[in-house]
Amino acid sequence: MKIALLGYGKMGHVIERFALERGHEIVLKKDEFNTYEGLSSADVAIDFSVPSAAVSNISSCFHANVPVVSGTTGWLEHYDEMIALCKEKNGGFISSSNFSLGVNLFFEFNEYLAKIMSQFDHYKVEMEEIHHDQKLDAPSGTAISLAKGIIENSNYTNWTLDDAPKENEIHIEAVRVGTVPGTHTVTYNSEVDSIEIKHTAHNREGFALGAVIAAEWLAGKQGVYTMKDVLNLNTK
The missing domain is CATH 3.30.360.10 (Dihydrodipicolinate Reductase; domain 2)
Incomplete structure (x- = not known):
């Protein structure tokens, strides 16, 4: 699976390690100094950036027809706007405050x-x-x-x-x-x-592994989902 990493800080590096260990390929490592070049070739994107970049990252994924998993917090005043865009573009989306x-x-x-x-x-x-x-x-x-x-x-x-x-x-x-x-x-x-x-939490690894598992689950899907769907907890 080809993964775009949107946000390449400490969490991005840990996510990269887990993704590579699980046999995936990283096609984009997006930080504040580069562009979205390579995003359209990804099977799925994982956004662990900063609140000021999250909306741009997520919307870019929908416009590029790339499902996106977002673990960035602090931007949720724009959540409904992103959900509407996801539906308009028939995108795939999971946003969670914590992927552990x-x-x-x-x-x-x-x-x-x-x-x-x-x-x-x-x-x-x-x-x-x-x-x-x-x-x-x-x-x-x-x-x-x-x-x-x-x-x-x-x-x-x-x-x-x-x-x-x-x-x-x-x-x-x-x-x-x-x-x-x-x-x-x-x-x-x-x-x-x-x-x-x-x-x-003893370290960041639980967050990173959960994000990669969510990305594996979301790839190829359309719609708005949660970690309850990923973990098959939507039984009530």
Whole structure:
């Protein structure tokens, strides 16, 4: 399979290694200094760039008739626009805040727990996410996805970074320190006890492998998909 890498930073290098190990060919390594030359020859593109480049990268793929997997966060105000373009061009698209297989299983646990805990309103939920100090967005896209999973399965209506959340808001504590790849914790607190689920990434490799697996699955397909489709978790 021929892969275009859109964004060739630290994640791009790790994705490249996994792709080559799995027998794929890299036909484009796009960074801020080169063009999209070679994109049209790709079977699929993987976008791990920066928020300011994501829309251009994704739309270029749709115009070139190349399915695209995007793990860039911080650009989602343009998400509906990209979905409309995907449909207009009969493109293929997967966007995820986190391609780690473990995190996507964690999303499922989070939604299931939220359904259960919605019956017990004396528990209040809060979240913490910890990332390296070079991460550009806060809270993380993964934290926002976790919050949305809770909101869709409970009486909560919003999330906030404010230390004094309203009654139906989920407080997210965003911490930036050192070289932490990503740690996400969801805690339900009551006066007598706490229930906590946590995912800790040990390195970037889980994100990269998941992105390559998603690209393998998406190649040759049209439509808008999620990691639930890739992992066959759309059973509910």
